[in-house]
Amino acid sequence: MSQPHHPYEMTLPVDTPDWTLDAECLNHDPDLFFPSDPSNDRYANFRDAAEVCERCPVIAQCARRALDGREVHGIWAGVNMSGRGAARVDRYERLTALAKQVA
Incomplete structure (x- = not known):
């Protein structure tokens, strides 16, 4: 296998359908989506990624992957995975609603 060119590819098991090719x-x-410096301006203003x-x-599928992987970093399915408290609850509710669309 060649060197992964996107973070999603590094997280998928070999037998997982590669939906990421359509991402x-x-x-x-x-x-x-995965800033190397979480304090950088792109992370604060995630609207471009969203x-x-x-x-x-x-x-x-991205939302389902974020939930299944219990992701805490990056932008997944348009949801900023950083934050705590009420923001965390809102984030998981949005991901759950999106993930229910997976057949």
């Missing part, structure tokens, strides 16, 4: 985020810099996610044909 809109593959056409963008991974740092937009806009990409809104156009994505596999947003429901």
